Amino acid sequence: MPTDTKVDVKESDILAAGYQVSHSKSPVFYDKYERKDELQHQTHYCPGCGHGIAHKLIAEALGDLGLQDKTIFVSPVGCSVFAYYYFDVGNVQMAHGRAPAGATGIKRACPDKIVISYQGDGDLAAIGTAEIIHAANRGEKITVFFVNNAIYGMTGGQMAPTTLVGQKSTTSPFGRRSSNEGFPLHMAELISTLEAPVYVERVALSDNKNVMKARKAVRRALEIQRDGIGFSFVEILSPCPTIWAKDPIEARKWVAETMVPNFPLNVFKDKKHEPVENAVVPQRPVPEVLEIAARESTPIAELPKHVHHFKEFEIKIAGFGGQGVLLLGQLLTEMGMREGLEVSWLPSYGPEMRSGSAHCHVCLSKDRIGSPLISHPDVLVALNEVSLRKFASQVAPGGLVLYNRDRLPADFPLPQARIICLPASEIADKLGSTKAANIVMLGALLEETECLLAATAEGVLKTKIKRVAMMEVNRKALAAGREFIDNYVRVGAVSQPDGFAY
Amino acid sequence: MRQLCKGNVAIVKGAILAGCRAYYGYPITPASEIAEAAALYLPQIGGTFLQAESEVAAINMVYGAAAAGARVMTASSGPGLSLMQEGLSYCAGSELPCVIVDINRGGPGLGNIAPEQSDYFALVKGGGHGCYRNLVLAPASVQEMADLTMLAFDLADKYRNPAIVMADGFIGQMMEPLELEYREPQIPERPWAVKGTAETRKNLINSIYLEPDALEAHIRKLEAKYIRASQIEPRHETFETDDAEVLLVGYGITSRVLRSAVEMARREGLKAGLFRPITLWPFPKQALADAAKKVQKILVVELSNGQMLEDVRLTVNGKVPVEFYGRTGGNVPSVEEVHSHVMQRVMALV
Numbered sequence: 001m002p003t004d005t006k007v008d009v010k011e012s013d014i015l016a017a018g019y020q021v022s023h024s025k026s027p028v029f030y031d032k033y034e035r036k037d038e039l040q041h042q043t044h045y046c047p048g049c050g051h052g053i054a055h056k057l058i059a060e061a062l063g064d065l066g067l068q069d070k071t072i073f074v075s076p077v078g079c080s081v082f083a084y085y086y087f088d089v090g091n092v093q094m095a096h097g098r099a100p101a102g103a104t105g106i107k108r109a110c111p112d113k114i115v116i117s118y119q120g121d122g123d124l125a126a127i128g129t130a131e132i133i134h135a136a137n138r139g140e141k142i143t144v145f146f147v148n149n150a151i152y153g154m155t156g157g158q159m160a161p162t163t164l165v166g167q168k169s170t171t172s173p174f175g176r177r178s179s180n181e182g183f184p185l186h187m188a189e190l191i192s193t194l195e196a197p198v199y200v201e202r203v204a205l206s207d208n209k210n211v212m213k214a215r216k217a218v219r220r221a222l223e224i225q226r227d228g229i230g231f232s233f234v235e236i237l238s239p240c241p242t243i244w245a246k247d248p249i250e251a252r253k254w255v256a257e258t259m260v261p262n263f264p265l266n267v268f269k270d271k272k273h274e275p276v277e278n279a280v281v282p283q284r285p286v287p288e289v290l291e292i293a294a295r296e297s298t299p300i301a302e303l304p305k306h307v308h309h310f311k312e313f314e315i316k317i318a319g320f321g322g323q324g325v326l327l328l329g330q331l332l333t334e335m336g337m338r339e340g341l342e343v344s345w346l347p348s349y350g351p352e353m354r355s356g357s358a359h360c361h362v363c364l365s366k367d368r369i370g371s372p373l374i375s376h377p378d379v380l381v382a383l384n385e386v387s388l389r390k391f392a393s394q395v396a397p398g399g400l401v402l403y404n405r406d407r408l409p410a411d412f413p414l415p416q417a418r419i420i421c422l423p424a425s426e427i428a429d430k431l432g433s434t435k436a437a438n439i440v441m442l443g444a445l446l447e448e449t450e451c452l453l454a455a456t457a458e459g460v461l462k463t464k465i466k467r468v469a470m471m472e473v474n475r476k477a478l479a480a481g482r483e484f485i486d487n488y489v490r491v492g493a494v495s496q497p498d499g500f501a502y
Numbered sequence: 503m504r505q506l507c508k509g510n511v512a513i514v515k516g517a518i519l520a521g522c523r524a525y526y527g528y529p530i531t532p533a534s535e536i537a538e539a540a541a542l543y544l545p546q547i548g549g550t551f552l553q554a555e556s557e558v559a560a561i562n563m564v565y566g567a568a569a570a571g572a573r574v575m576t577a578s579s580g581p582g583l584s585l586m587q588e589g590l591s592y593c594a595g596s597e598l599p600c601v602i603v604d605i606n607r608g609g610p611g612l613g614n615i616a617p618e619q620s621d622y623f624a625l626v627k628g629g630g631h632g633c634y635r636n637l638v639l640a641p642a643s644v645q646e647m648a649d650l651t652m653l654a655f656d657l658a659d660k661y662r663n664p665a666i667v668m669a670d671g672f673i674g675q676m677m678e679p680l681e682l683e684y685r686e687p688q689i690p691e692r693p694w695a696v697k698g699t700a701e702t703r704k705n706l707i708n709s710i711y712l713e714p715d716a717l718e719a720h721i722r723k724l725e726a727k728y729i730r731a732s733q734i735e736p737r738h739e740t741f742e743t744d745d746a747e748v749l750l751v752g753y754g755i756t757s758r759v760l761r762s763a764v765e766m767a768r769r770e771g772l773k774a775g776l777f778r779p780i781t782l783w784p785f786p787k788q789a790l791a792d793a794a795k796k797v798q799k800i801l802v803v804e805l806s807n808g809q810m811l812e813d814v815r816l817t818v819n820g821k822v823p824v825e826f827y828g829r830t831g832g833n834v835p836s837v838e839e840v841h842s843h844v845m846q847r848v849m850a851l852v
């Protein structure tokens with residue numbers, strides 16, 4: 001009877017029959033890789049790949065040091081993207097090159113845990129160069145294992161930043177040409193030039209002796225993190241037989257004979273623990289920091305009864321940067337708020353540069369404020385000529401312009417608004433500080449329009465100005481502005497030779 | 503007690519009250535005060551502030567901190583948000599709750615630092631790769647900068663998804679009264695987080711699903727969240743819409759201008775009303791569709807060349823004519839400007 005000798009054995013049958021791992025495995029590895037879709041008894045790494053050895057060294061070290069429960073393993077993009085298949089620790093997978101940034105966020109959230117950033121050469125030395133350099137430079141207390149196989153493995157053999165000059169890849173088909181692609185990056189050397197890193201070593205998975213050195217380096221790096229000393233970095237030269245088109249033995253030889261001469265093995269840095277002395281930030285309760293707790297101020301109830309004569313009152317303040325334009329606006333806004341009004345303050349803002357001009361919009365209202373942007377202010381405070389020329393025509397009919405000079409420019413066309421010229425800067429100068437010109441203007445504004453109370457102004461100034469001498473100047477400035485208005489002669493809507501226009 | 507506060511600073515105050523103790527960011531005008539306030543406040547209350555080397559790094563630090571179970575945030579403006587899109591896609595894919603603030607400035611490219619609302623597409627439609635959504639909130643006042651930031655943290659946790667507070671240069675830079683109350687933050691448990699403990703050892707934060715069916719299942723799971731969110735999270739505000747014949751639609755700073763424009767129109771006897779989306783995603787479709795039923799014309803005003811406009815038109819679906827008025831480059835229309843547009847262009851057709 002003819003028999004079909006071909007037996008169709010499915011892999012699942014073998015697995016169902018039970019697959020025994022014949023060698024011992026670190027308990028930090030999952031026994032069965034259930035996160036894999038199939039072949040859950042073996043890794044996805046190619047035969048002879050360095051990742052298997054690197055993983056084993058890390059898993060054993062974590063087990064021996066008793067760190068399994070404390071560890072958070074950050075896997076990169078690259079062949080080791082699936083490291084979470086294997087490591088029975090907390091796992092976080094990150095975008096290409098960003099593992100050191102992610103590890104930073106994790107470590108800062110869990111400072112007493114062990115955070116490992118495991119990265120390949122494309123990930124760490126190309127797309128993630130900024131992230132690794134800055135994490136190292138900050139001295140993040142993490143451990144970075146940098147697996148350097150001089151090629152992009154997962155994407156199929158493209159050139160890496162560590163590809164050797166002359167080495168062929170699918171994107172350097174004629175061999176890497178330094179004239180075109182530059183030279184291989186030496187990451188261990190680069191990082192060891194930084195101040196913060198504590199431990200930087202390069203090892204090679206080229207032969208058993210060097211694997212034992214790598215084992216030691218991995219442990220040392222993790223111990224440094226365990227002890228909270230600082231940033232540790234181990235570069236691991238690692239074979240990639242598949243992409244290199246070599247068998248595993250040849251690939252290990254290539255590491256030893258070709259990579260190592262280009263990437264010398266060395267302990268580049270192994271610092272002792274040095275306590276750093278930084279400024280200590282005093283700790284305060286949240287409500288105090290956020291100024292939610294009641295601040296020292298005059299309660300509204302204690303203010304003399306002040307009936308605001310307007311529904312809405314809009315003020316525009318303009319001048320050079322440094323004239324206290326924005327501050328004057330803030331003072332008025334704060335005053336309005338203390339008097340129980342709805343208020344808004346909208347500044348012009350720009351890049352910090354020389355001779356810029358500034359302006360701001362202040363709305364005082366009895367109702368909810370719509371647009372904080374003022375088209376036709378009731379009052380314009382023009383602290384310089386540019387502002388006068390630019391904004392005076394915007395003032396609402398019947399509105400007021402306060403101009404910081406004793407007279408208008410000769411050629412200035414008369415606007416619809418009333419203009420009061422008062423040399424606020426000169427007055428402030430005489431009181432001891434030109435800077436108080438804005439407060440002279442405030443005094444005049446309050447006295448002329450009665451939009452808010454002078455007493456409120458004093459109360460607000462007291463909370464803003466801590467120096468007694470400066471407060472005194474400002475108090476005088478406020479009074480001088482009011483006095484100017486009180487003595488001001490109103491002579492009709494014609495520009496007068498003495499400079500006053502009305 | 504009311505305190506006078508800058509919009510950008512209010513963001514940080516709200517975040518801290520929501521229990522956020524970690525900020526990773528990179529300076530950019532007009533959002534830098536957010537980083538500066540975080541740098542000032544967080545170290546004093548045992549929190550973390552870190553100035554990252556780039557927005558790319560910042561969002562990935564946020565990813566890491568969120569993976570470890572922290573309430574965490576970052577903030578930037580358009581150019582920085584562009585750099586963060588990769589990280590946002592990863593955060594959504596890995597289902598990490600986090601809050602991102604955008605103080606929209608003028609673009610494209612370096613543009614300028616004045617206010618725009620031109621990041622709508624990038625944030626609301628999801629500027630990163632893949633099938634995901636951001637929850638997007640649009641504050642229109644300093645108070646809302648704090649309130650909606652607090653809400654953003656809660657929504658981010660509720661949906662395990664990035665939540666974005668989208669404001670503009672004006673709302674960020676302006677000062678208004680802010681009223682805050684201190685309460686112990688209520689932070690939900692995050693049993694999925696990777697915290698370096700025995701209990702969380704089996705946890706995995708991940709966005710890679712190699713098998714098409716597995717990835718599709720994951721995308722469906724995300725989609726189910728987005729459907730749930732679009733049913734219960736839309737928020738909006740209306741003003742004078744009961745008898746409105748013309749409906750003005752705008753968000754953020756624009757809604758403030760429109761509110762004044764409605765008042766101005768009403769003073770002249772024109773029945774105008776305002777519809778203001780508070781959530782840009784999920785977009786308040788139902789409420790807008792309802793409001794649209796009663797009006798003869800809709801005018802969308804944006805600081806862009808018409809981005810939210812598309813959502814309004816999709817919602818209204820041709821039933822009411824939808825006009826558009828947009829300013830760009832950092833120009834914010836005045837109340838009079840909008841008003842004259844309403845009178846001349848819109849009402850001429852009613």
